[in-house]
Amino acid sequence: MTGNVGEILDFLSKAQDIALFCHTNPDGDALGSTLALALALEKAGKQVSLYCDCAVPKKYTFLKGSEKFSFPTKTAHEAAISVDCSSLDRLGKCTKCFLASRKRAAIDHHASFERFTDTCFVDGKASACAELVFEVIKEMDMLDAEIAALLFGAIVTDSGCFAFSSVTVNTHIIASELMSYGIDAADIIYKVYKSTDIDRFRLKSRILQKAQFFEDNSVAAIVFEAEDFAATGTSLEQTEGMINELIDIDSVKVAYALSEVAPRNFKLSIRTKSPINAAEIANCFGGGGHVNAAGCRVNGFKEDILEKIVKLARDRL
Ligand SMILES: [Mn+2]
Known part of the structure; x- marks a missing residue:
């Protein structure tokens, strides 16, 4: 305090x-x-x-x-x-x-x-x-x-x-x-x-079916790309909360949502189950937050970022 x-x-x-x-x-x-x-x-x-x-x-x-x-x-x-x-x-x-x-x-x-x-x-x-x-x-x-x-x-x-x-x-x-x-x-x-508009519902179903799982389903990631927003008429603000669908899966200990803000510039949201510290992972990229929910901005290609964040999660499992 x-x-x-x-x-x-x-x-x-x-x-x-x-x-x-x-x-x-x-x-x-x-x-x-x-x-x-x-x-x-x-x-x-x-x-x-x-x-x-x-x-x-x-x-x-x-x-x-x-x-x-x-x-x-x-x-x-x-x-x-x-x-x-x-x-x-x-x-x-x-x-x-x-x-x-x-x-x-x-x-x-x-x-x-x-x-x-x-x-x-x-x-x-x-x-x-x-x-x-x-x-x-x-x-x-x-x-x-x-x-x-x-x-x-x-x-x-x-x-x-x-x-x-x-x-x-x-x-x-x-x-x-x-x-x-x-x-x-x-x-x-x-x-x-609870309330959601139909466009956000379409974005959610599109993204969740492409969810990726790593480390024996203990790490999960979803990626929102410009084409997903364009196809559903949505924007970054409508991604809020979708990451919770991943962290709610029994086996998942670390969940990521990577959202494209500009070419090669992503907003990364992190959710964890204790004792894994989300803020500590966000810190690696200059971000911050809470023990179980944190975020940051990351530059790079999505494949490279995914590789990096999966490793950060693996090191903490
Ligand atoms: Mn707050």
Whole structure:
């Protein structure tokens, strides 16, 4: 644990113009946490700006206020907070505006957090960044039904709907307090975990039938190439969650999803079963994440990358 909720409250109380930044390729935790904090700060009379370096994935546009995210036009703010970012480069093209702001803070829950601000509130044991944002907002006494729905959506995303080993007693205590605001928890879970459009379904069936298995079925990999996206009318953001189909196979200990971003440039997602550490594998490529879920970018030909990552898994079996 780095820093505490008091440091963030003190930081927020001293600023009027506050910019909130979530990471590139945002997920439900980054978006829900950032939007909840924004609502609480607006209720407290602050002027709030919301930044992300790419568009909100269609899947998460149900989160109230998601249309408020933009790319920074102002060069600097009085205060800036990064949400759910384990390192500065996770801010992507927003990094410059973040660094230009006079005071900076970070709220995060990655064990691999690399300290890049003076003020921090980081707990690598929280299942979602939203657990920490919940504490901040509760201390501000600003919880309400809208904020509760956003935080619940964030926790549901990062906790695998309360199924991951990162889930603690505290995760459930927070979730139950959020439900007490009368939110439609089942509907939020449906939107985050179940609902899919037909194009994404077609991409999924196409990719899963090409899944590759190594090391006696203990290592699995799927590869999304430009032609797969073109054939199904989908894009990178719609690949989210498909890797879980692999790690859910009994024999699989390490699962990979390799997604083509540009020619010879891939996003690598990693899922592992304990004790194999996903973040440690991601580290080999300059990435990071959690014990059982991590990611990074890798350059090269897919065949070479596959060979490399299968070896990294084999060495850890
Ligand atoms: Mn998160």
